[in-house]
Amino acid sequence: MLSNLEQQPADALLALIKLHNADTRLDKIDLGVGVYRTGQGETPVFGAIKAAEKKLVETQDSKAYLGPEGDMGFVEALVPYIFGDSAPSLDGRIDGMQTPGGTGSLRLALAMAKRSGATRIVIGKPSWPNHPQICRDLGLDIVEFNHAAPDGTADMEGIRQAIANGQEGDVLMLHGCCHNPTGIDYARSEWDEISALLADSPMLPLIDLAYQGLGNGMEEDAYGLRRVLGSVPQALICYSCDKNFGLYRDRVGALYVMMEQAGQLAPVMSNAHALARANWSQPPDHGAAAVRLILEDKALTAQWLDELDQMRERMRQVRQTLAAAGRAGSVDLTPIGGQSGLFSIIPLTKEQVLEMREKHGVYMAGSGRINVAGLTMGNIDGFVGAIADVSG
Numbered sequence: 001m002l003s004n005l006e007q008q009p010a011d012a013l014l015a016l017i018k019l020h021n022a023d024t025r026l027d028k029i030d031l032g033v034g035v036y037r038t039g040q041g042e043t044p045v046f047g048a049i050k051a052a053e054k055k056l057v058e059t060q061d062s063k064a065y066l067g068p069e070g071d072m073g074f075v076e077a078l079v080p081y082i083f084g085d086s087a088p089s090l091d092g093r094i095d096g097m098q099t100p101g102g103t104g105s106l107r108l109a110l111a112m113a114k115r116s117g118a119t120r121i122v123i124g125k126p127s128w129p130n131h132p133q134i135c136r137d138l139g140l141d142i143v144e145f146n147h148a149a150p151d152g153t154a155d156m157e158g159i160r161q162a163i164a165n166g167q168e169g170d171v172l173m174l175h176g177c178c179h180n181p182t183g184i185d186y187a188r189s190e191w192d193e194i195s196a197l198l199a200d201s202p203m204l205p206l207i208d209l210a211y212q213g214l215g216n217g218m219e220e221d222a223y224g225l226r227r228v229l230g231s232v233p234q235a236l237i238c239y240s241c242d243k244n245f246g247l248y249r250d251r252v253g254a255l256y257v258m259m260e261q262a263g264q265l266a267p268v269m270s271n272a273h274a275l276a277r278a279n280w281s282q283p284p285d286h287g288a289a290a291v292r293l294i295l296e297d298k299a300l301t302a303q304w305l306d307e308l309d310q311m312r313e314r315m316r317q318v319r320q321t322l323a324a325a326g327r328a329g330s331v332d333l334t335p336i337g338g339q340s341g342l343f344s345i346i347p348l349t350k351e352q353v354l355e356m357r358e359k360h361g362v363y364m365a366g367s368g369r370i371n372v373a374g375l376t377m378g379n380i381d382g383f384v385g386a387i388a389d390v391s392g
Contacts, residue, residue, distance in 0.1 A: 013032050013033060013034075016033075016364075016365065017030075019357070020363040023363075025361040027361055027379070028362075028363065029361060029374060029383060030371075030374050031370040031371050032365055032371065034342055034371055035371070036243065036246065036311055036342065036373045037373045038314070039314060039377065039378075046245060046307050048304035049245060049246060051300055051303070052291070052293040056286070060289070066282060067282065068273045068274075068277045070097060070285065071288045071292055072097075073292045074098055074252075074254070074289065074292040074295075076096075077291070078239065079096070079256075081212070083222070083225075083226065083256075084222060086229060087230065092262035093260070093261065093262050093265070094257065094258045094265075095256070095257055095265045095269050096255060096256035098254055098283045099253040099276070100283050102210045102238055102239065102240025102253040103134075104253055105238035105240070105253040105254060108272060108276060108279070109206055109236040110134055110135060110138055111275050112257075112271055112275060113206065113236065114138055114139070115271060116204075118140065118170070120140065120142070120143050120170045121140050122143045122162050123135075123142060123144060123145075124145055124148075124158065124173075124175075126148070127173070128181065128208075143162075145158040147179070147184065148182045151335065152334075152335025153184060153338075154186050156186075163198060164197075166202060167203075168202045170203045170204070171206050172201075172203040172204070172206065173206045174228070176207050176210075176211075176222070177209065177212060177214075177215040177216075177340065178215045178343075179340075179341065180211070181344075181345055181369035182339070182343065182369075183341050194227075194228065195224075195227040195228045195230065198228060198232050199231040199232060204234060205236070206237075207236070209225055209237060210240040211243050211244065211341050212239075212244055213305075213308045214244060214308075214311065214342065215341050217312070218308070234260060235257075236255070237256040237257075237258070239254045239255070240253045241253060241287070243342070245294075250284065250286060251284060251287065252287035255272060315341070318372045318375050319336050328387040328388040328391065331346060331347060331348070331388075333346075333384070343369055343370065344370055345369050345370070346364070346369075347368055353365075353368060356387070359386070360382070360389070
């Protein structure tokens with residue numbers, strides 16, 4: 001039977017890693033993989049994580065199963081950072097569970113939505129490539145609207161129309177902050193408008209909050225999510241600690257559900273547990289336990305937030321430097337300064353992206369998406385020069 005399977009195309013970003021590794025040029029630049037890098041090009045383990053892991057090794061007395069819901073201490077410790085003192089959080093209308101990374105949370109949320117009667121996922125284009133891939137694997141139809149305007153800001157008319165066209169069975173997927181791949185986030189006034197429109201819509205919001213703290217700060221990056229949750233009766237929230245705790249390979253995430261009344265949560269979460277049991281049975285515990293230990297310790301929490309501030313500030317400096325360069329050939333880099341998070345899109349053709357790689361050793365996705373953390377004060381001028389060269 002296995003011979004019936006057809007060859008699948010290699011993941012483009014994973015293929016890019018191999019190409020970069022095989023390149024012997026000393027001045028090559030890797031802007032493909034979405035991980036944070038220091039000014040020295042390293043992806044370090046947080047000092048707060050190291051301290052928490054040491055404590056975990058010294059105090060953990062069992063590796064017994066925790067159940068499909070995972071480490072609920074971890075899940076509950078994140079709640080004030082994600083939801084703040086919003087009414088749904090205080091009224092017991094939100095419950096959650098641990099998942100294997102943000103991707104596990106998305107898979108679980110979309111599977112629950114389908115089991116609940118969802119048929120269509122409405123999503124801004126472009127989006128993270130795994131979003132539509134998961135939807136298609138679950139047999140959910142995808143309806144796209146334009147997310148990014150040509151001037152590097154959010155296309156509000158696109159989402160207005162998407163919500164106006166919303167119907168029963170639709171799930172609206174929103175990036176909570178640090179939009180992947182564009183870096184284009186909604187302003188506070190735009191979130192206010194979106195939340196008001198959703199208050200009168202039958203659509204179920206699904207908010208993917210994968211980069212909290214990497215945009216403008218932990219509180220600031222939760223603004224949109226909290227505004228939406230204050231306006232709708234139900235929502236799904238997918239969360240990742242892989243970026244803001246640097247736990248990429250440990251796969252640390254959570255799924256939260258908000259219902260109109262606290263008493264409605266039990267049957268919903270029972271379905272979430274059942275789906276998790278059928279998918280991965282139990283989530284990995286180590287990374288989530290380390291996060292819990294950090295959030296239970298004031299000193300470790302302060303250390304983690306300080307490290308997160310340093311990450312955010314470095315990416316902000318890179319963005320400001322690119323924006324200050326102005327125009328590189330036919331490409332205007334100015335909008336990058338007003339965008340957030342790890343990613344932005346350089347408007348180059350696939351042919352120009354290939355020329356960037358072959359001629360200048362700059363490795364970036366074919367869409368023009370770059371990981372801004374791959375740029376340093378030592379290579380950023382060369383990058384701008386390469387753009388000017390290929391774009392004329």
